[in-house]
Amino acid sequence: xxxxxxxCGRVGSALAQTLEQQGHTVAVIDQDPTAFRRxxxxxxxxxxxxxxxxxDTLREAGIxxxxxxxxxxxxxxSNIIAARVAREMFGIENVAARIYDPRRAExxxxxxxxxxxxxxxxxxxxxxxxxPSGAEPLWRDPTGGVQLAEVHAAAxxxxxxxxxxxxxxxxxxxxxxxxxxxxxxxxxxxxxxGDLVHVMMRTDEVEKVEAAFAEGPKExxx
Numbered sequence: 001x002x003x004x005x006x007x008c009g010r011v012g013s014a015l016a017q018t019l020e021q022q023g024h025t026v027a028v029i030d031q032d033p034t035a036f037r038r039x040x041x042x043x044x045x046x047x048x049x050x051x052x053x054x055x056d057t058l059r060e061a062g063i064x065x066x067x068x069x070x071x072x073x074x075x076x077x078s079n080i081i082a083a084r085v086a087r088e089m090f091g092i093e094n095v096a097a098r099i100y101d102p103r104r105a106e107x108x109x110x111x112x113x114x115x116x117x118x119x120x121x122x123x124x125x126x127x128x129x130x131x132p133s134g135a136e137p138l139w140r141d142p143t144g145g146v147q148l149a150e151v152h153a154a155a156x157x158x159x160x161x162x163x164x165x166x167x168x169x170x171x172x173x174x175x176x177x178x179x180x181x182x183x184x185x186x187x188x189x190x191x192x193x194g195d196l197v198h199v200m201m202r203t204d205e206v207e208k209v210e211a212a213f214a215e216g217p218k219e220x221x222x
Contacts, residue, residue, distance in 0.1 A: 001024050004070070005069075008028050008032075028061075029058075063090050068131070070098075080097050080113060083095045087112070097115050098126070144203055150199075152214070
């Protein structure tokens with residue numbers, strides 16, 4: 001996958017290096033050309049000097065062939081504008097914006113842009129939003145028969161209750177990460193845009209569960 005990153009600070013450079021090591025092609029945008037030094041001489045991706053929400057700059061970074069976009073500059077407004085341009089002008093589905101002010105994060109989340117508030121920020125969380133497919137195991141019991149994993153839920157699950165998700169996929173939802181905070185859901189909790197879903201499931205049923213999460217809910221009520 002080709003991934004475009006706006007911002008070459010500590011977070012952006014670490015994200016770029018990690019993604020490249022995983023075999024993805026990466027382009028990094030920053031207004032300050034000296035910021036690219038953080039990438040090191042071994043970085044093989046594109047270095048694009050410019051403003052990350054400028055359409056020509058984004059095109060130079062290969063946004064038209066990109067599968068994901070991360071806005072991790074030092075400015076909340078720049079990040080959210082760039083994320084919206086990537087999604088609305090170029091149709092990029094996997095978009096994430098880093099937000100310093102957690103009070104604003106919820107507002108941006110309602111615009112359909114998954115946000116990662118810096119207070120709770122982890123590189124893993126950003127990576128999971130950019131590369132959402134598959135289950136990421138977090139814990140296994142000593143026998144290896146049961147595991148706790150984060151599973152990517154299709155957008156069509158948004159608005160449905162956790163009870164429906166559990167019933168149709170055969171998992172137990174252990175907790176959700178919402179706006180950077182871990183919450184323990186009840187059966188009445190409704191899945192929201194940007195929620196990360198952590199489930200307990202049998203290890204031999206991982207593929208079946210991933211497929212059910214990706215397929216979305218069956219026809220019927222919430």
